[in-house]
Amino acid sequence: MIEVRGLTKRYGHVLAVDELSFDVGPGKVTGFLGPNGAGKSTTMRMMLGLDRPTSGKALINGRPFASFAEPLRQVGALLDPSFMNPGRTGRNHLRVAAKTNGIPPRRVEQVIEKAGLAGAAGRTIKSYSLGMRQRLGIAAALLAEPRVLLFDEPINGLDLDGVRWIRKLLRQLAEQGRTVLVSSHLMSEVQQTADHLLVIGRGRLIADASTQEILDGLGNRHVRIRSPQPDALFSLLREHGLTVTRIDAHELQVENSTAENIADLAHSFGISLHHVSEVRQSLEDAYLELTNGTVEHQSRQASDPSAEGAR
Amino acid sequence: MTAQTVSDMGDTVSIGRILYRTVAAEQTRLWSVKATWWFVAVAATLMVGLGAVVGFEAAACPPDLAGEPAWTAVRFLALPAQFALLALAVTAVTSDYATGGIVPTLQWTPRRTILLTARTMVIAVIVTSVGVILAAACALAAFATARSALTLPLGDGLDRLASIAFVFAAGTVIAASVGFLLRSTAGALVTVFLLMLVLPVLLRLFGEWASALAELLPGSGAIFLIGGQVPGMTTTSSLIVMLAWALTLGLLGWLRLLRTDAHR
Numbered sequence: 001m002i003e004v005r006g007l008t009k010r011y012g013h014v015l016a017v018d019e020l021s022f023d024v025g026p027g028k029v030t031g032f033l034g035p036n037g038a039g040k041s042t043t044m045r046m047m048l049g050l051d052r053p054t055s056g057k058a059l060i061n062g063r064p065f066a067s068f069a070e071p072l073r074q075v076g077a078l079l080d081p082s083f084m085n086p087g088r089t090g091r092n093h094l095r096v097a098a099k100t101n102g103i104p105p106r107r108v109e110q111v112i113e114k115a116g117l118a119g120a121a122g123r124t125i126k127s128y129s130l131g132m133r134q135r136l137g138i139a140a141a142l143l144a145e146p147r148v149l150l151f152d153e154p155i156n157g158l159d160l161d162g163v164r165w166i167r168k169l170l171r172q173l174a175e176q177g178r179t180v181l182v183s184s185h186l187m188s189e190v191q192q193t194a195d196h197l198l199v200i201g202r203g204r205l206i207a208d209a210s211t212q213e214i215l216d217g218l219g220n221r222h223v224r225i226r227s228p229q230p231d232a233l234f235s236l237l238r239e240h241g242l243t244v245t246r247i248d249a250h251e252l253q254v255e256n257s258t259a260e261n262i263a264d265l266a267h268s269f270g271i272s273l274h275h276v277s278e279v280r281q282s283l284e285d286a287y288l289e290l291t292n293g294t295v296e297h298q299s300r301q302a303s304d305p306s307a308e309g310a311r
Numbered sequence: 312m313t314a315q316t317v318s319d320m321g322d323t324v325s326i327g328r329i330l331y332r333t334v335a336a337e338q339t340r341l342w343s344v345k346a347t348w349w350f351v352a353v354a355a356t357l358m359v360g361l362g363a364v365v366g367f368e369a370a371a372c373p374p375d376l377a378g379e380p381a382w383t384a385v386r387f388l389a390l391p392a393q394f395a396l397l398a399l400a401v402t403a404v405t406s407d408y409a410t411g412g413i414v415p416t417l418q419w420t421p422r423r424t425i426l427l428t429a430r431t432m433v434i435a436v437i438v439t440s441v442g443v444i445l446a447a448a449c450a451l452a453a454f455a456t457a458r459s460a461l462t463l464p465l466g467d468g469l470d471r472l473a474s475i476a477f478v479f480a481a482g483t484v485i486a487a488s489v490g491f492l493l494r495s496t497a498g499a500l501v502t503v504f505l506l507m508l509v510l511p512v513l514l515r516l517f518g519e520w521a522s523a524l525a526e527l528l529p530g531s532g533a534i535f536l537i538g539g540q541v542p543g544m545t546t547t548s549s550l551i552v553m554l555a556w557a558l559t560l561g562l563l564g565w566l567r568l569l570r571t572d573a574h575r
Binding site for chain 1: 323324328329332333335336339340343344345346406407410411412413414415417418419420421422423570571572573574575
């Protein structure tokens with residue numbers, strides 16, 4: 001269980017994390033979503049006692065992380081996989097971790113096997129690909145089978161096989177009753193693995209809901225209709241209080257309704273339809289809508305007049 | 312709830328036990344990178360290799376060095392050789408910041424005071440032990456190659472090794488603390504060289520006040536205790552100056568580690 005209360009981090013004039021409060025419960029995968037610079041990594045670092053909060057607190061299993069005598073038995077975390085001494089072998093990296101928390105050496109060999117690094121564990125980390133470093137970081141996180149796991153962008157650099165391994169692992173860990181928090185900016189990835197979502201933008205919490213609620217709850221289910229009588233249909237739908245947009249001469253889009261409702265309504269008024277389809281919003285659309293205006297680093301659009309002027 | 316209870320039960324470990332585990336981990340951390348072995352090899356080459364050269368010289372020119380103790384070689388060679396080991400002490404701390412390794416380190420040992428204590432202890436014990444062993448090996452090499460031109464008095468040797476042990480231990484704490492304080496390998500190495508060698512020698516060229524200032528630097532104490540013959544320095548003042556620097560820099564390094572973000 002992770003409890004975050006009023007967590008704030010300020011670097012000079014920059015407010016990186018702004019009064020964040022949320023809980024992350026056990027037995028499910030919680031996605032931590034936000035655009036670049038939103039404050040995800042800073043929040044995770046504060047949860048792990050690496051960065052000092054300006055105010056607020058983060059508790060893991062009811063205690064600050066830094067108070068644990070055997071932190072690896074409480075929390076396994078993967079932050080930046082490049083944060084390792086490249087001159088040490090993968091096996092020695094894990095041996096150091098194991099010794100700090102009194103974990104038997106045989107467990108090191110088990111996690112090496114589990115992470116698929118058996119053939120590379122004796123090589124120095126500088127020869128590892130980014131994906132192998134991710135696997136090594138995950139192996140370290142799993143070393144003491146902790147009840148809480150934090151992963152910051154765990155699929156970065158992984159190949160397809162690695163991505164599938166991570167997805168399966170996250171599900172397994174959650175099914176074992178562990179608390180799993182996974183940050184990502186890849187909405188499609190989180191959609192496949194997370195049961196619950198925390199969405200942040202510019203350090204503020206934008207949404208704290210189940211993945212399904214985020215998908216359903218933003219009022220973004222819409223229906224596309226093609227009809228030979230678009231004008232009559234347009235008026236009819238408006239009269240019934242629905243929000244209708246004309247897409248082209250024959251196609252309309254109706255917000256917050258269902259294909260059944262629209263088809264029944266059209267049928268009852270004798271308006272023929274050539275096409276009816278329900279379009280559910282993807283998590284990506286929901287995410288972009290939620291974080292709209294909170295993106296810290298945005299690329300300039302080609303139509304941006306200032307960009308044009310600068311050329 | 313059950314899991315919570317189990318976790319809490321598993322988290323009752325004494326401070327002594329945590330320190331012991333951290334010391335064991337720090338030993339593995341230090342010896343599992345090639346850089347450590349390189350620094351020791353450089354120090355060994357300087358002290359033992361050049362110790363043998365001093366012995367050969369004594370054998371070739373008996374009138375100059377006849378009857379001198381072989382420990383004289385240590386007086387000349389320990390001073391430059393200590394910098395290979397002080398560089399080891401600096402990089403043992405700063406490499407964690409250069410590579411970002413401090414992030415997993417503090418995830419595994421979040422009690423920063425314990426980490427600093429264990430890391431400083433391990434580096435100091437290793438550097439001091441290596442320094443003392445190499446100093447003895449240096450004298451033995453000089454004695455063996457001198458073909459009776461040099462002597463090997465035990466009492467003189469013990470005094471010399473005790474001085475080497477103190478200087479290397481205090482120097483290591485100073486170097487490691489500068490590493491914790493500055494977190495930059497280049498910055499820490501330059502600072503250690505300035506404090507331990509450059510400023511103590513250079514300031515003596517600029518008159519009375521500068522010489523007085525030089526006497527307050529740890530390098531003056533190290534040069535006196537290892538080589539002797541530093542104007543204005545005594546054994547007591549050398550010990551006090553080195554200890555004061557080690558304690559002050561140790562405190563500053565501890566405050567930096569304790570009060571600031573892990574990797575900034």
